[in-house]
Amino acid sequence: MSDVVRLLRDQLAAEVRALPRRTRPGDGARRRLDRAGTVAEVREAARRALPGVIFDFVDGGAGDEVTVRRNVADLEAVELAPRTLVDVSAVDLSVELLGRRLALPVIGAPTGLCGLVHGDGEVALARGLHAAGSLYALAAMGSYSIEEVAAAAPGPLWFQTYLWRDRALVLDLLDRARVAGYEALVVTVDVPRAASRDRDRRNGFGLPPRLTARSALDGARRPAWTWRFLTRPRLTAASVAAGRLADGDSVSVAAYVDRQFDPAATWDDLAWLRERWSGPLVVKGVMTVADARHAVARGADAVVVSNHGGRQLDRVSSTIRALPAVVEAVGDRAEVVVDGGFRRGADVVAALALGARACMVGRPVVFGLGAGGEAGVRRVMEIFERELRGTLALLGCARAGDLDERFLVARGTAAAASAS
Numbered sequence: 500m501s502d503v504v505r506l507l508r509d510q511l512a513a514e515v516r517a518l519p520r521r522t523r524p525g526d527g528a529r530r531r532l533d534r535a536g537t538v539a540e541v542r543e544a545a546r547r548a549l550p551g552v553i554f555d556f557v558d559g560g561a562g563d564e565v566t567v568r569r570n571v572a573d574l575e576a577v578e579l580a581p582r583t584l585v586d587v588s589a590v591d592l593s594v595e596l597l598g599r600r601l602a603l604p605v606i607g608a609p610t611g612l613c614g615l616v617h618g619d620g621e622v623a624l625a626r627g628l629h630a631a632g633s634l635y636a637l638a639a640m641g642s643y644s645i646e647e648v649a650a651a652a653p654g655p656l657w658f659q660t661y662l663w664r665d666r667a668l669v670l671d672l673l674d675r676a677r678v679a680g681y682e683a684l685v686v687t688v689d690v691p692r693a694a695s696r697d698r699d700r701r702n703g704f705g706l707p708p709r710l711t712a713r714s715a716l717d718g719a720r721r722p723a724w725t726w727r728f729l730t731r732p733r734l735t736a737a738s739v740a741a742g743r744l745a746d747g748d749s750v751s752v753a754a755y756v757d758r759q760f761d762p763a764a765t766w767d768d769l770a771w772l773r774e775r776w777s778g779p780l781v782v783k784g785v786m787t788v789a790d791a792r793h794a795v796a797r798g799a800d801a802v803v804v805s806n807h808g809g810r811q812l813d814r815v816s817s818t819i820r821a822l823p824a825v826v827e828a829v830g831d832r833a834e835v836v837v838d839g840g841f842r843r844g845a846d847v848v849a850a851l852a853l854g855a856r857a858c859m860v861g862r863p864v865v866f867g868l869g870a871g872g873e874a875g876v877r878r879v880m881e882i883f884e885r886e887l888r889g890t891l892a893l894l895g896c897a898r899a900g901d902l903d904e905r906f907l908v909a910r911g912t913a914a915a916a917s918a919s
């Protein structure tokens with residue numbers, strides 16, 4: 500018997516021996532996660548593990564999801580320019596962001612209501628990101644509170660809020676974030692009102708949630724998720740509930756928050772907030788040079804070029820297209836972070852080459868959470884780490900911090916050329 504045949508026979512035998520163990524609920528999802536080597540594969544594992552209504556809440560976007568697709572497509576269109584015969588025996592992925600060194604330039608975006616995705620919700624997200632040497636931005640809409648996440652995940656944390664109508668609530672959240680040791684405040688400015696998302700409407704995901712025969716059946720086909728959901732429900736925006744609605748049930752908290760988006764908020768309100776937060780201030784949801792300048796003029800230390808992952812205004816341009824002009828306008832006075840559609844290490848490399856300090860990822864880590872809790876988040880971060888390391892080595896760049904436009908095809912990347 501040849502070595503190859505023996506190897507194949509042994510592998511097959513191991514597969515067969517493992518079969519009975521795979522019949523337990525949740526085993527299929529775990530196996531898929533173990534085998535996932537790309538973010539796309541983790542997304543697929545999450546799709547199988549989650550009821551459709553929850554998967555669509557994470558995966559979906561506003562309108563026709565044109566911007567969701569643009570974010571990804573424009574990143575894919577960026578052309579890298581490799582250098583050869585460069586010593587890349589050691590590749591340093593670390594970058595500095597707001598005075599803190601991170602092991603890699605990928606951080607966790609604020610994502611609300613992640614307790615719906617997995618009972619460990621934002622705690623698992625924070626722990627998974629910390630394990631990778633990165634940081635997590637907890638959303639005010641998180642299913643776990645400011646204090647719960649800080650206690651369970653004592654690594655670097657940012658706190659994200661909106662300029663809600665109830666300014667006393669915002670100040671209360673700020674105080675609590677300061678006391679709990681959150682390092683930076685992220686203010687998201689692209690939600691004057693909630694956007695309409697057709698998948699959520701069709702699925703009956705809303706207030707109050709509408710249980711359809713299809714979603715009930717779907718839940719029955721995902722026993723691991725359903726078991727966690729029934730035994731450890733985490734539905735509410737915990738920080739808000741603790742601050743305002745002591746006994747509020749999840750529906751009334753969500754309804755309360757929904758009324759809080761303030762369509763009248765202006766840049767003056769950001770200045771007001773700046774006076775009340777002494778730490779670093781990050782303004783998230785900037786897509787134009789004018790808005791980047793407004794943010795920096797009001798004292799922002801960093802801006803996040805973001806279209807909310809295509810979940811707010813559909814038809815806006817991709818973030819990688821908006822990035823170069825923002826870097827040029829404010830990059831000497833503020834750090835620039837970008838999010839939206841980052842699925843591959845090469846995407847992150849493209850953004851750094853165009854002047855971003857780091858990228859935020861939303862859906863990728865939430866898919867990881869859905870596919871396997873904290874282990875799934877860790878897996879996603881391992882994928883980014885491995886892909887980044889490989890891409891930088893093949894690109895001939897030994898340090899992520901050295902990336903610049905010389906590593907892109909002229910200034911003629913589709914993104915950069917059309918943005919200028």
Ligand SMILES: Cc1cc2nc3c(=O)[nH]c(=O)nc-3n(C[C@H](O)[C@H](O)[C@H](O)COP(=O)(O)O)c2cc1C
Nearest residue numbers: 608609610611638687807808838839840860861862
């Ligand atoms: C499930 C989910 C919930 C989100 N919740 C918030 C939120 O509460 N606050 C916020 O500023 N952004 C929120 N976002 C947007 C993310 O912070 C981020 O901008 C976006 O996910 C980036 O795009 P990506 O998902 O393609 O990585 C959410 C995104 C998702 C997928």
